[in-house]
Structure formats: structure tokens, C-alpha cells
Amino acid sequence: MPRGEGSRISRRAWITTTSGVIAAGLVRTQEDAVRLVAQEAPSATDPTKVPGRFVSELGARAPAEQPRRLLRTEALSSSSRTPLQDLMGVITPADLHFERHHAGVPDIRLEDHELLVHGMVERPMTFRMADLVRYPQVSRIRFLECSGNGGGAYNRERMPTEITVQALDGLLSTSEWVGVPVSTILREVGVRPGAGWVLAEGSDSAMLARSVPLDKVMDDALLAYGQNGERLRPEQGYPLRLFLPGWEGNTNVKWLRRLEISDRPTHTREETSKYTDPLGDGTARQFSFTMDAKSVITFPSYPYALPEPGWWEIRGLAWSGRGRITRVEVSTDGGRRWVDAAVQGPVLPKCTVRFRHLFEWNGREALVLSRATDETGYVQPTVQQLWEARGPGTSYHQNHQRAWKIARTGEVTFGLGELV
Amino acid sequence: MRPVAMALVIGLGACGSAEDAAPRAAAVGDEAFLLDEVALPAHAPGRFGFGGEASEARVAMWDVDVKPDGEGLPAGSGSVEEGRRVFQLYCVACHGPTGTEGPNDRLVGREPWEDNPVTRTVGNYWPYATTLFDYIGRAMPQLTPGVLTADEKYAVIAYLLHLNEVVPADAVMDASTLPEVIMPARDRFVDDDREGGPGPIR
Numbered sequence: 130m131p132r133g134e135g136s137r138i139s140r141r142a143w144i145t146t147t148s149g150v151i152a153a154g155l156v157r158t159q160e161d162a163v164r165l166v167a168q169e170a171p172s173a174t175d176p177t178k179v180p181g182r183f184v185s186e187l188g189a190r191a192p193a194e195q196p197r198r199l200l201r202t203e204a205l206s207s208s209s210r211t212p213l214q215d216l217m218g219v220i221t222p223a224d225l226h227f228e229r230h231h232a233g234v235p236d237i238r239l240e241d242h243e244l245l246v247h248g249m250v251e252r253p254m255t256f257r258m259a260d261l262v263r264y265p266q267v268s269r270i271r272f273l274e275c276s277g278n279g280g281g282a283y284n285r286e287r288m289p290t291e292i293t294v295q296a297l298d299g300l301l302s303t304s305e306w307v308g309v310p311v312s313t314i315l316r317e318v319g320v321r322p323g324a325g326w327v328l329a330e331g332s333d334s335a336m337l338a339r340s341v342p343l344d345k346v347m348d349d350a351l352l353a354y355g356q357n358g359e360r361l362r363p364e365q366g367y368p369l370r371l372f373l374p375g376w377e378g379n380t381n382v383k384w385l386r387r388l389e390i391s392d393r394p395t396h397t398r399e400e401t402s403k404y405t406d407p408l409g410d411g412t413a414r415q416f417s418f419t420m421d422a423k424s425v426i427t428f429p430s431y432p433y434a435l436p437e438p439g440w441w442e443i444r445g446l447a448w449s450g451r452g453r454i455t456r457v458e459v460s461t462d463g464g465r466r467w468v469d470a471a472v473q474g475p476v477l478p479k480c481t482v483r484f485r486h487l488f489e490w491n492g493r494e495a496l497v498l499s500r501a502t503d504e505t506g507y508v509q510p511t512v513q514q515l516w517e518a519r520g521p522g523t524s525y526h527q528n529h530q531r532a533w534k535i536a537r538t539g540e541v542t543f544g545l546g547e548l549v
Numbered sequence: 550m551r552p553v554a555m556a557l558v559i560g561l562g563a564c565g566s567a568e569d570a571a572p573r574a575a576a577v578g579d580e581a582f583l584l585d586e587v588a589l590p591a592h593a594p595g596r597f598g599f600g601g602e603a604s605e606a607r608v609a610m611w612d613v614d615v616k617p618d619g620e621g622l623p624a625g626s627g628s629v630e631e632g633r634r635v636f637q638l639y640c641v642a643c644h645g646p647t648g649t650e651g652p653n654d655r656l657v658g659r660e661p662w663e664d665n666p667v668t669r670t671v672g673n674y675w676p677y678a679t680t681l682f683d684y685i686g687r688a689m690p691q692l693t694p695g696v697l698t699a700d701e702k703y704a705v706i707a708y709l710l711h712l713n714e715v716v717p718a719d720a721v722m723d724a725s726t727l728p729e730v731i732m733p734a735r736d737r738f739v740d741d742d743r744e745g746g747p748g749p750i751r
Contacts, residue, residue: 231688232688232691232694245603245607245608245611246603247603247608247612252602253602253603253604253605253607253608254600254601254602254603255600255601255602255603255607256599256600256601257600260599260600261599261600263597263599264597264599265588265589265590265593267588310588310589312588313588313589316589316595316596317596317597317599317600328614330614334688334694335687335688335694336613336687336688336694337687337688338614338683338687386611387611387612389612389614391616393616395614395615395616395683396616396617396676396677396679396680396683397614397680397683397684398680398683398684398688401674401675401676401677401680401738402669402671402674402675402680405738407665407666408739409664409665410664411662411663411664411737412737412738412739413666413674413737413738413739414738414739414740414741414742415738415739415740415741416740416741417741417743418741419741419743419745421743421745422745449745451745452745503745505744505745505746505747506745506746506747507745507746507747508747510750514750515750517750518749518750518751519751520664520665521665522664522665522666
């Protein structure tokens with residue numbers, strides 16, 4: 130890299146070199162990028178001595194800040210997870226919103242898409258996107274979570290230690306959703322007496338379909354077409370998805386093309402063979418829609434290490450599908466003593482909140498937990514409480530308390546195994 | 550009208566002057582503004598008229614779901630023997646020669662379960678046979694969904710039900726016989742009894 134040839138040239142050369150290294154694949158992690166800058170950036174890159182870049186039509190993240198969704202290792206992965214450990218506040222950037230598809234992401238053109246609403250209605254109707262966007266619009270900041278989120282920390286015999294919060298609980302995201310209330314559209318078509326269910330169907334090649342009670346749809350369901358200031362991303366259902374605040378992700382049908390109003394559920398594969406919860410007594414729970422209160426600590430978490438004792442801030446997210454979070458408590462001694470964490474407002478219903486707790490780590494082993502309480506008075510349970518209630522055979526709605534173990538070395542691992 | 554919308558109307562009544570032809574929108578400071586559940590302003594029309602009426606033919610084109618009582622099932626029929634051919638052609642690559650080998654979902658098995666299902670097959674976990682028609686029609690075969698005729702769907706369902714020892718080898722499935730099949734797991738499912746609150750964890 131040329132030095133002493135004038136700051137302007139050096140800067141350009143540095144950018145070129147850096148780009149070349151990135152293109153060559155030598156920078157694979159954030160640490161690599163930081164190291165590169167620290168070692169190779171000459172003093173001539175003092176930003177106060179060099180005019181900056183011009184404006185651009187589309188912004189980009191800082192080169193060293195490249196959070197990524199986590200894909201499972203299988204070649205045909207059907208889910209990707211949000212990097213909760215890299216995020217700040219509660220809003221998930223749309224390009225980092227978790228994915229769960231049942232037949233991939235379809236390519237749909239806005240002008241081709243149509244929603245059919247029929248069944249027990251006065252007037253069966255079709256709506257194009259231009260029609261839907263013209264209806265009175267609402268915005269809601271709400272979380273969305275896959276009901277399978279966190280399943281990796283439920284099996285007593287296979288409790289992980291080296292797992293990130295992203296890998297364990299990254300099927301959670303929060304967005305500002307923009308759209309038209311389904312109730313507005315149902316008012317337009319006129320729901321006939323006796324109706325009680327709505328079948329929602331997507332236009333992906335799985336034509337994913339779920340039956341949803343009409344009460345919920347009339348209460349707070351959205352036909353969402355906007356997310357965090359822009360149109361939905363294709364992975365989130367472009368151009369239209371059903372959004373059911375606080376309900377398991379699978380019911381929030383993406384690429385929505387049909388709503389059938391009925392007096393009974395269809396019992397689709399996704400509400401019988403899947404997304405049902407064996408209870409350990411020969412029965413299985415069906416139509417278990419609501420996501421109960423839950424919290425996760427995002428820092429400290431694996432694979433971080435605290436480099437020294439002293440003041441550290443424990444940070445995390447809490448949410449409930451039944452309303453507002455009213456309290457988040459933190460324990461640093463494995464759940465013996467609990468203290469209230471600071472909850473960052475605004476506290477919105479069915480939305481994540483940030484919680485924080487200032488913690489003076491004394492250098493000894495610590496087991497750090499959080500537990501959330503919502504406005505119904507429900508307290509996030511222990512894994513033992515869930516085992517007792519449902520047995521070991523259930524694979525959804527595992528909202529129990531998590532734990533992180535801080536070793537004397539400062540290294541952090543998933544610590545729930547210490548408590549079971 | 551829901552209570553929240555009512556609050557908006559009452560608020561407007563109290564604040565609007567007699568000269569206001571139309572009620573004003575909620576403003577910062579109004580309680581209704583802080584409650585973000587208000588969907589429609591009080592002066593919204595009963596209907597907007599955006600969108601088009603859907604004809605019966607238009608509805609029929611997309612109305613593909615099948616319910617447990619058989620609503621939605623088309624004409625056609627298929628036998629176990631015909632279903633064997635359909636299964637060999639379209640299903641074995643993902644579900645294995647006998648529906649048990651994978652790599653995708655295991656379809657066949659009658660493993661009994663007292664507490665928790667060891668496997669979740671058609672034979673020991675699916676409550677309704679009609680769900681097979683609904684699901685296969687939507688999503689199967691995975692890489693070429695929609696290629697099966699109604700006869701082929703009825704046939705492969707007959708074959709799957711036979712492999713699961715639910716119907717005999719000479720069974721024929723059609724719009725009247727399929728809803729009558731009683732699945733082994735029919736009565737396994739219970740409604741969600743979780744309700745939040747400080748009570749016991751469920």
C-alpha cells in the first residue's frame with residue numbers, strides 16, 4: 130500500500146486494496162475486517178483530512194458491520210435465523226428478518242397479485258394490490274416468532290452449551306407492519322351470520338394454508354404489504370401477507386391469495402400433522418396459536434467472552450403474544466435471587482421490548498437468566514414447569530427461561546444444562 | 550363496534566364544534582390517538598367499492614381446500630393398486646420405497662403411543678384422511694405440485710391408507726368413501742387450554 134503520497138491517493142489505494150481483499154474472500158468474519166483495518170489502514174486515512182464519499186442512491190452498511198442470517202447446514206434449508214446478538218433496539222432490519230418457507234420464495238409481480246375473499250360472505254370479491262393499498266391504512270410495531278423457536282434447548286439429554294442466541298432463538302423478528310385491517314375488508318364483503326373461521330392460503334408452491342378463528346381476524350389481523358418503511362420483502366410474503374399479532378409465525382400466511390370464510394376449520398396438514406403439541410398423556414394440543422411471554426439475553430451470550438471483571442450491561446429482548454410486557458427480571462446466580470431489569474419504552478402490546486441490567490461481574494462463575502411477565506400476570510416458566518405440564522415430546526412453544534454461564538475465564542456458554 | 554372505536558367516536562363528539570361537517574381526525578393528546586387499535590374513522594362509508602366481485606367460476610378456480618366432511622372433494626376415484634403405481638412414480642424419491650425410509654417425512658407406521666408419539670405418521674398421528682387430499686393437492690409432489698389428476702390423488706391416498714393398515718387392499722377412495730375413513734389418531738387432539746395469567750403453566 131503506498132504511503133506518503135498524499136492522503137487522497139492513499140485513501141483511494143486503501144479502498145482498492147481492501148475491496149480486492151474482500152473480493153478475494155480473505156475477509157470472512159467481522160474480526161477479519163477489523164484486523165485488516167487496524168493493521169493496514171495507514172495514518173493517511175485520518176477521516177478529518179480526506180473528503181468523504183459522495184451521496185448514493187442506496188445506502189450500505191459499514192464494511193466491518195455485516196450481520197448475517199444464519200442458515201442451517203443442510204443444502205435445502207427452509208429457515209434462516211435473525212442475528213439477535215448483533216441487533217440494537219427492537220426493530221429488525223428487513224433484510225435480517227428470519228425466514229421460514231415451506232416451498233421456497235416465489236417470484237410474484239405486484240400487478241399480477243390478487244386476493245380472493247369468499248365463502249360465507251354476502252359478496253365474494255377479488256382485490257388487486259392497488260385496491261388494497263387504497264383502503265384506510267394502519268401501522269403496527271409487532272414481533273413475529275416461529276413457534277418452533279428455541280426447540281434446541283428443550284431436550285434434557287441434548288442440552289447444548291456451545292450455541293448462539295441466533296442459532297437457538299433467531300426465529301424472532303420485530304417490524305413495523307403496514308397494511309389494511311382484515312376487518313375492513315370483511316366489512317366490504319359482508320360476513321354472513323354463523324361464520325367462525327377463516328382459511329388463509331398462500332400462493333407459494335406449498336399453497337400453505339391455515340384455519341384461523343374469525344374472532345382473532347376481526348380483532349387485530351392485518352393484510353400487511355409494508356414492513357419497516359418499504360414494501361414487504363419477497364421472503365416476508367411480497368406483495369401481501371396475513372399478519373396476526375402475537376400468534377405463531379406459521380399462521381401469518383405469506384404471499385396471501387385467498388381467504389375463505391367458513392363455519393369450521395379445514396384441518397390442513399399444518400394444523401394437524403405439524404404445529405400441534407403432544408402433551409405427554411396420549412393427546413396433542415391443536416390450534417395452539419398464541420406465543421406466550423418469553424425473554425432472551427442477547428449479551429452476554431455464546432461465543433462472547435468478558436475480557437475482565439467490572440461493569441457490564443446485560444441486554445436482551447422480551448415479548449408476549451398476549452399483550453404488553455410488564456416486568457423483566459434478571460438473575461446472575463442461577464435463579465436464586467432476581468432483580469428487576471430496566472425495560473425500555475415504549476412498551477407496545479405484542480411487541481418486543483429491550484431490557485437492560487447493569488451488572489458488576491466479580492470474576493467468579495455466574496449463571497445469568499432472565500424471565501418476563503406480561504400484562505395477564507403470566508410469568509415465563511422454567512423448563513421444568515414446561516416438562517411437567519407437557520412432557521418431553523412437544524416441539525413448539527418452548528418459551529422457558531434460558532441461561533448463560535459466565536466462566537471464571539469470562540467465556541460465555543449456554544448454561545441451561547447447569548439447571549436441569 | 551369495539552370499545553376502542555367507540556372511544557374515538559365519543560371523543561370526537563365532545564371535541565368537534567357544530568360547524569364541523571366531518572369529524573376531525575384523532576390528534577396527539579386524544580386518548581384515541583394513543584390507542585393504536587382504531588381501524589376506520591367514524592366518517593368512513595359502509596362500503597368503499599374498491600375491488601371486484603368474484604364470479605362463481607372465479608371462486609371455483611381457486612377454492613381447492615378439502616374439509617373433513619368431504620366438502621371440496623372433486624369427482625374421480627382411485628384404488629390401492631393404482632395408487633401403488635402413482636407412489637412409485639412420484640413419491641419414493643423423497644419418502645422411500647415403503648413410505649418409511651425418507652429422506653423426507655415418514656408417511657407409514659402404526660407405532661402405538663401411550664404418552665408421546667414416537668413417530669408422527671399418517672397412520673398414527675394424522676386425524677383426518679381428507680387432509681391427505683387437501684395437502685397433496687396443494688403441495689405434492691414437492692418439485693412438481695399440481696401434476697396429479699384427481700384419480701391419481703384418490704389412488705395414492707388409498708395406497709397410503711392401506712400401507713398404514715387403515716383400509717383393506719381392495720379399497721377405493723372417492724368423494725364419498727374418503728371422508729368416512731376413521732383415522733387411528735382421530736380423537737387424539739384437544740383444544741388449546743393455555744390462557745395466560747398467573748395460573749398454572751399449561
